[in-house]
Amino acid sequence: MITNLLVANRGEIALRIFRTCRERGVGTVAVYSDADTHALHAEAADAAVRLPGDTPADTYLRVDSVVAAALAAGADAVHPGYGFLSESAEFARAVLDAGLTWIGPSPESIALMGSKVASKRVVAQAGVPVLAELDPDELTDDALPVLVKASAGGGGRGMRVVHRRADLAAAVTAARAEAASAFGDATVFCERYVERGRHIEVQVLADTHGTVWAVGERECSIQRRHQKVIEEAPSGVDEKLRRALFAAAESVCRAVDYVGAGTVEFLVTDDGEFFFLEMNTRLQVEHPVTECVTGLDLVAWQLRIAEGEALPPEPPEARGHAIEARLYAEDPRADWRPGSGTLHRFAVRDVRAEFTVPDRHGIRLDSGVGDGTTVGVHYDPMLAKVIAWGPDRRATARMLAGALEAARLHGLVTNRDLLVAVLRHPAFLAGDTHTDFLDRHAAEVLDAGASEDTVRLSVLAAALADAAHNRARARVLASLPAGWRNVPSAPHTKSYRHGGVEHVVRYTATRSGFVPEDRADVTVESATPERVLLTVGGVRRAFDVCRYPDLVTVDSPQGFVGLTPVPRFGDPAAELAEGSLTAPMPGAVARVAVAVGDEVRAGQPLLWLEAMKMEHRVAAPVDGVVTELAVAPGTQVEQGAVLAVVTPKASPEPTDTTDPADTAKEPA
Template identity: 55%
Template sequence: MITSVLVANRGEIACRVARTCRELGIATVAVYSDADADALHVRAADTAVRLPGAAPAETYLRGDLLVKAARAAGADAVHPGYGFLSESADFARAVRDAGLVWIGPPPDAIEAMASKTRAKELMGLAPLERVTEGDLPVLVKAAAGGGGRGMRVVRELAHLDDELAAARAEAASAFGDGEVFVEPYIEGGRHVEVQILADAHGTVWLLGTRDCSLQRRHQKVIEEAPAPGLPEELRASLHESAVTAARTIGYRGAGTVEFLVADDKAHFLEMNTRLQVEHPVTEAVFGVDLVALQIRVAEGRALDEGPPCPRGHAVEARLYAEDPARGWTPQTGTLHRLAVPGGARDGVRDGGVGMRDGVRVDTGYTDGDPIGVHYDPMLAKIVAHAPTRAEAVRKLAGALERAVVHGPVTNRDLLVRSLRHPEFTQARMDTGFYDRHLDTLTEPAPDPLPSSRPRSNRGDPHAPLAAALADAHGRSRFGGFRNVPAQPQHKRYADGGVGPVVHEVRYRLDRDGLHADDYPGVRLLSLAADEVVLEVDGLRRQFTVSRYGDRLYVDSLPGGAHVLTALPRFPDPAARTEPGSLLAPMPGTVVRIAPGLAEGDRVEAGQPLLWLEAMKMEHKITSPGAGTLTSLPVRTGQQVEVGALLAVVSK
């Protein structure tokens, strides 16, 4: 029997595995890079081992260090989580050779399927060896790993070499393997997958389908189980293919077989020989703990004859620290507060597989944690389960809308709008969903109360007023406060959610109440440091206000969340940025500069200038318009902070 498990991973999945181990009475060992010394997964484990290494992004790829840590901590088993070395046959063998139990499939099975090129050969498919104009569009894809890294869609043959180079670099950074291949790109398809679980006694469980079609950069954003609207014949074919693949390679443990479905035909993509990020939706529908079952299989015990019967529908959304409106740019900073209604505080703190009120939250962060540049920007997975798909979707959208998320910019509003989009609610989505709808889904939210004044297409116009009142007068008690000055007040706030917009708030507050010419029909009902209640055209509106430094977060329904930064009344003219300046959108490393590019060159709008690497992804920095490159102060390999000057393009 397994008594102690080293989790060879970090973040949310490490917390998730630790939770199940605690419930089973199994001790846990965490590993961490220097960047993760105070991370939640370290605090959640019974023992933690530092992984030495100068590059935080690479330490979790050192199988020798992980095995050494397991032996030093007295662990008798290793769970790889997902990503990093979870699909490395060499790592699985090293774990076994060290006398430890590997909680995963046999190394030979990993070897057969973990390389996407070998998996396709096993399934009778082959990648393209030579690409011509007639093959386009094509998909460049990393042979190892997953999560959208090392993947590029190429629509013009002239771009193929650059995209191959970028994919190789990204795959090598993320997985330690720069092998890539090229295959036809099928547009307008759905990403459908089948979850299987097999033991060493010949039993293979089918745990239904999942739809993971809503993706950005080929990385999943919203997933659900079961996949809706599949013809029964197609569903049966997917099930049969998944079981055949598992039996062919002598599979054991949890695995997922992925397909692209177009015109009711299934095209094999790959088999992931590990636990998937989206496994909670399957757990919710079947009422199982897949990590516990992985451990059971690793101990050599048999599965029951068949899995439990599925019940209801589950939907999962991945909350990322990123800005969808600005090219999905990863964001960094402090996560001041994360709280999801229905997802109990305990769930937020330590991940977990249980649900409360039909909502589950898995995360690797807690309040006050820093969001850095070295790893994937996912903050949490929020899952909702209900008897029907429509109820589950509505529950998840409501939980996200009411969630308190104070910190870097996130994709929360995009998730809510996506879940309520007709294509999704009617199950007509495909992998091109965000290609078609991103612009409209990231537009500033309209005024939540069309009858209110002043009218606004940039969110709730009363949020800045609530911020100003709480900020300046919140320590007084409305209705009985003492000596509140009657002089006119003037506050300025930059709106962090809608770009370069500055809100000017002018008002006067005295014993007769609120006087604000720009806000007719508004009465102040109550006032505190963290809550303002207004009456707007006869409707009672409640605003919760939180402040961290010079930044204020205003949450309300309807109206959503507003992030406002307090500005000085008279801005400093010296603080202006030179026109045409390109600033680093995130901390990162300059990994490439366009070949031959030099100061004085003429550049065109959209022309790539350089590439930044952050959170294991490459981000292209392009010219904002046609002009002359008058400054290029960075060099390849240079690390830059957010806001650092990268280049200047002058007209």
């Protein structure tokens, strides 16, 4: 019997596992890095052990440190969660060698399926279709496009799509560097890239008594950078294909003597062909959708199987539909750039259950953050998984979109607007979910968000709330409207920046209240520091306003708007030299491709920053010459730090092509 479990992970997955442990009467142990000292998972466990350092390599990826932590805390079992060491055969062996129970498959199964190259060979021998492995050095033009993939790990890291042979070498180099950083293994390979495939995966459970369950399948085709952002269960495949996928997944499990929870992933074409992609020998990020439609607690079954319990003969049938959206601190409009900083406010409306299946249709929330959480640069930028469970697919998508739209997310740019746009997109609702969905519908979903009129009204609401806030703090004449004078005066003005655009609002303070100068169709019903009521074209609308350092947030049923107040007088010291390239986020310089004096073209990569487990390219903004390089590989930089300066090429002087003879003919 397991009595005290260490979770070798962090964030929401650690909290998810703790939830099941509490229900089963199992003690919990957390491990935490210095960056996670005040993280929710470190405070939620019965005991917590510090792993000195900040980076994954120094903390959550240290086999010796994590095993020592388990022994020091008196744990008798270890659950790896997902990511980090969850698919490390070395870690599994070390746990077992220490006399602890390992919650997962055998080290041999992990090692075999952990290599995408080796696993394909085993799976092919079991009669399951696979995409052929291609040697990057022997590719011909006819084989393109191809996908360069890391042999170890997953999550979209170490993947590059190549359409031209000229780009292959750079893609392989970049994939190797990213794979080595994320997984400690730089091995990569190529396979045919199926541009309009669907990513379907089968959840499996296998016990030590020979029973293998194909619990159900999930549709995971809405992806960015080859990483899933929306998953659902069941998928839209027909029953014949579903049964074929289940049979293939069970064959894979039996071929490697699999035990525990896992996922067999397939690429499915429009004509019904399918190919084995990989097997994840762990719990998946998207496991909640399977739990919602089956009623199972997959973590509980992981523990029960580790204790030797047998599965029933057949898994439960699916009921209803579930969709999960991964909420990330990232900006889809800026090439999915991750963000870091303080999450001032985090609240999702009408949550019926956290980390478990709701008692009836509704919203489930699995999150590792809360109000005031600091999101750092060392780990994945996922904030939460918001899951809706409903009677059918369309109703579930509508429910999830509404919950995301109404969520209070203050302090960091997120992908919330994109998720809502996808969930409401006609193609998504029609079941047209291919892996190229975001590429094909980029114009409609990447620019989703509050309308221009909503932004203008939100700016007005922010200015009026700020005026009310200033008046509330006044020591005298606090009952008068802010800025009110007994004689006519010029309108008050305030400026805010939104999406790179500066918005100026003008209003007059009178005895009867505030009067907008530029909106004759708007009447100010009331204005407090936190809430502004405006009547727009005869319709009253409410705007909730919050103020933080250098940020004002406005939430309304029309959409969320985050604003940066513009000071009346700028700071001359903040001006940067023309051509300066600044760090878009905190991180470490992974590679530098240029030197001072090099001529560069607009869009040419100059260097790569490593942050949140991914490499981010910094490119030249114009044709020019590198006149300053402020960093080297390994340099740690803060957001806004100058990385390099590219001096634009001077425009050529206009050439006088006038013929002197022609000039002489001009009349005097």
